[in-house]
Amino acid sequence: MAVSIALSVILLLGVEQLRTQARESFAQSISGTDLVVGARTSPVQLMLYAVFRLGDATHNIHWSSFQAIAAHPAVAWAIPISLGDSHRGFAVVGTTLDYFEYFRYGDGRSLGFAAGTPFAEIFDAVVGAEVAGQLGYRVGDRIILNHGTGEPGLTEHSDKPFKVAGILARTGLPVDRSIHVSLQAIEAIHLDWQGGAPLPGLSIPPEYVQKFDLAPKEITAALVGLKSRASVFQVQRFINRYKAEPLLAVMPGVALDELWSIVSIVEKSLLAISLLVVAVGLSGLVAVVLAGLGERRRELAILRSVGAGPRVVLILLAIEGAMVVLAGSLLGLSGLFAASLFAGPVLEAHLGISLHAGLSAETLQLLLLVMATGFLASLIPGYRAYRLSLADGLTPRL
């Protein structure tokens, strides 16, 4: 009995925990950025690929557009981001040194280095904590990037290996699972590529790449910080109405709200289903205790005959139900902790959602709610027993 309640509690609290922690980890991922700029698409999609590295970019934007935005008088800083390559399943991010200086997350924390320095040479790379941890990289190691994103087996930029120049401190963000290189390096590894593949018979050795124009031509997205946060509408309008190419600027907070309002229908139905499962579990408990009453008529009648009042019987049965619910809830809670310890790293690696075992006020509230409902439900068989007459239980019927 307690097991079925435990399972339903796991489901209910699990759904709630996933919901709140997914929100938290999304909200943590970006701070201090006023606008996210990219090719014109849906605001939610732009946020997903530019900030959370989920899904693929729809299109790139021209470097000249980025320069125009960065030169806008209300803009304090702008970080370019170029996506598209990967290394063993981890995203490669082409950017500038501004990324390490201006990017903020959580409560305005900036990125710190666990080892090494930002990239200085053209083929230097800065890897996130998760990349370094999983692949065992140290400063000075050589790595080879893949063209495209996805599973291994992609074409490699094997002629131009990178050197790990720095390792970032752990953040719990998609940054942990990224490899950062300079925009010039992104240009350099694609110099001898055409039409999505290396040109046959042509290979530009790494020592000669500097002979070519390595100024970035295109980037995927940009993060923009403003001098005054109140001027965000003006800059947003400037970007959205930019004549040279269609661009989209979104305010991260607004886009996240939009995302949650889309997801909230699913969230609510998940919560409704798990509440239903809890209700099924509790009514199963009631049914079992009710059925057991038949077997225990004699027992209860004897209790009554030695002086226990009907109220004592009611309280006894209510306590019994409450104990079962309590045991089930605690069992469920420990099951949930075990599950989040086990599933947490998997979720973090695949979705970038950091799941940690812990009791938030909301989960505690839900748990208390389940226990209170369980106690109320166990009053039902208690009331049945309360109504039984003393004579009923003492008259054997066969």
Next chain:
Amino acid sequence: MAKFHSPHSPVSLPRGFFLLFAFLWLASPAGSAGSAAPSGNRDYKVGDQLAPADSGKAANKSSHPAAQATPTTGAPKSAGTYKEKSWDDLMPRNWDPMASLKGLKLENLKDSDPRAMEALEKMREAWSNAPVEPALNGERIRIPGFVIPLEKSGSKVKEFLLVPYFGACIHTPPPPPNQIIHVKAAKPVANMRTMDTMWVSGIMQVRSVDSEFGQAGYQLKAEQVEPYP
């Protein structure tokens, strides 16, 4: 034995089950979020403004901020020591962005008259360089508006912009700088979403024009943020 499963049972199982579920649903976050969340914002159309709580205030649009009395009896009790302001109070009294159009007699102009366009351009420029009202600096004010979240911690909002009309920023040209308040909440506010309507009370800080584009503006250190109305 059969007697125990007779219809005498006080609450029969299907009904008990239903009650149980209804209770769970109502008491759960989903049930409460569904009813308590200020989802009323769907009722607003683009450009809609919020009326101040006391209806008499709407009439005296051009009254000078300094002349405003403390909240009238109609105001909620939480108004406390805050002066209730309308968005018109945030525009300097003698500022008229329409000045360029007023001197123009539209009926005397020819079609596609360059003077008309010139006046329109001037008006637009006046809007985007709207001046702020320095008298508001340091005042404890209370003002209703629509919310655009900027900075979040978890599901709570720490910083947001307050604008006078629904849909500002998304569908229409942005409001002028003197119609945007950058609010920093003393305590992060839970359950706040884009375009929710809120009363914000706190201390106003006015930053005058910094010669550079878009630097003038209002900042409010919010001590209280509560749902409107």
